[in-house]
Amino acid sequence: MGHKELSFASQAAPALPGDSIDHVDTPALLVDLDAFEDNLTRVHNRVLQAGLKVRSHGKAHKSPAIAHRQLAAGATGICCQKVSEAEIFVQAGIQDILITNQIVGLRKVARVAALAAHAKIAICVDHPLQVEQIGDAASKQGSHLDVLIEVDIGHQRCGISNAHQAIDLARTIEQYSPHLRFAGIHAFRGSAQHMRLPQERAAAVSSAVEKVRGIIRELEASDFHCDIVTGGGTGTYMLEASSSLYTEVQPGSYVLMDTDYAANTPAADSPPLRHALFGLCTVISVQAGHAVLDGGLKAFAVDHGLPRLQLPGWSVQTLSDEHTVIVPEVGAAPVHVGDKVRLIPSHCDPTVNLHDWLIAYRGQTVQEAWPVSARGALF
Template sequence: MHLSALDAVPYFDRPSAPAEPGMPLAAVDTPALLLDLAAMEHNIAVVHGAVHDMNLALRPHAKAHKCVELALRQLQAGAVGICCQKVGEAEIFVRAGVPDVLITNQVVGAEKCRRVAQLALQARVAVCVDHPDHVRDIAEAARGQHVRVDVLIEVDIGQGRCGVANAAQALGLARAITAHGDNLTLRGVHAFSGRAQHLRQPRQREQDVAQASVLLNEIVGALHAAGHTCATVTGGGTGTYTLEGRSGIYTEVQPGSYVLMDADYAANELAPNQAPLRQALLGLCTVISARNGRAVLDGGLKTFAVDRGLPRVLRAGWQVTAVSDEHTVLQAETEAAARAAPLTVGDRVLLQPGHCDPTVNLHDWLVAFRDDVVEEIWPVDARGALR
């Protein structure tokens, strides 16, 4: 196992791992979060291969897995760096040896900006801005550390969250960034729409990316016309990265969930000739009560995030009907199903999480397995890194 943030914690304060390498899955303590290594490797091969074929850079979003070992494997498979969402995440990955991190968020406050500038002493670090105050504060922090920080102008392409709305606003920020040329470098533009990732039909996703490309083209063109360097146009996610890749605008894509996958992404209809990705992230629970066609599991809301729907039980004839703090309730779909595939106390059940990112953040460990045998135990290094 690699060194991690958990190695600095006294042994008696560490959360105990639910498994050990070499044990069968049947012996893993529950509830546990499993990682199917064969499925993960398949997904990396598919996505990294597709991005390479489009001559794009790949910068996976590590907020999906928060795991140093997984990030290092993504880098070994050709990623140019990673994305993080918070400064605390970036600190953990940089300390572990990740050389290039983009914080796909606005960093506000003198203390956080100081931490970003300190990171820039150890790795290539970039942040996003959409307001002159962001530029001023990160420049001041970089000046104090005698470093240079890369900056990307965030564009709102439909997320309705952060980002400039038009070329005039982008040009104003570009001028502000270049005015701090000793400490800031305008790397380019960040343009991501999380909403587009979960549009179910391929045509819907195509239309969304095409519409966003109109605004993005206008802004990138205006920056170039004004003499500003815009070497990087980055965005896209697991649901749309091939569309951004074919747009002719993006130079880099940042899918994150592809290494894990979840029930929400599984609900997307694939485009023709689109290679399917496999479910690599699985919840393992134990039946603690069973009667009258109902079974209760030992994991609930503290095991599975449900913001994008309930977890899906991977057992024919059964469905999840309710999730509370520490319980998930399964119901047999029919009496015949209950007889054909009965559940009893002590049985193990696999579930597909509804949303992988926040589910991972609920766990301390990923139990990496192959052929139903635990191969490695990986800490979720950046769990709870919210600041």
């Protein structure tokens, strides 16, 4: 029935090192290496100078090539959100991973416990059942894991909410299995990252720090020591870094950026990061009053709004599964079938997750094609 002998380029990279960026096949994601490296160096230096560790979040880029650059720039390790993501990063040689999530289900805990035999793995919990599942799996596997208690600092998603719960859970961690170690607190608030004004973000982090500090005080009073206090993202990392409480921060989007993060007003002492991630599309149809690009909802996530077109006088009107319709202002220069145009994604994480490749370039030349190895790693 099949043509097993046939082999097509279906999964090949849209460009190779040395190609001109004009020859990248579309729709593709480009990474401007100058901007990427600026962002990487600036954020890491600020955090390291403040005396904290950087644990870059791999969920934003899903690419071991980027993780290795983050480690080379001083990151302690990376964060993942999924067990299967962590597997892919460990396989690529990353040795220190925090899974910033609750891991529930016997298949998943068995995989985490197996992974912990090959790398330093930490996970988060907010319920005794999670501790029991991972404890049983680690005992069976003979591996050891660090366990962080997640505290809800206003995100209203996962996390315990008071010291009483924290002490009970720390006790469960310490008593349930000698394969688990209570290592500290995970306190991250996604919604704080996107508050537009610096004073809003400062107030959110300040209130989080107060809450976490109170919980830690009571944990210490019950002889549970918090080695690690981790959290903070691209929008707030310097607030956590100057809190005298957090020991590490977890920025993810900072190396790539997107229009949603760029819409934040930066703090006075914090120049804005640069857009390093761009969608590249080809104009495939030109009509009276609009033109059509060859990438749509399967190339750009729209949960944080439409991608922003970088073409003077033109803007994005709508996206459908495979197309983006763009429209001109009066007097805009015409576009032509075959033209290539760039768009800045509105939300980098789910956009990168739609692509198998990131095309890293400098100037006009492709330097590397980075596989998005953990693309679609959902489990």
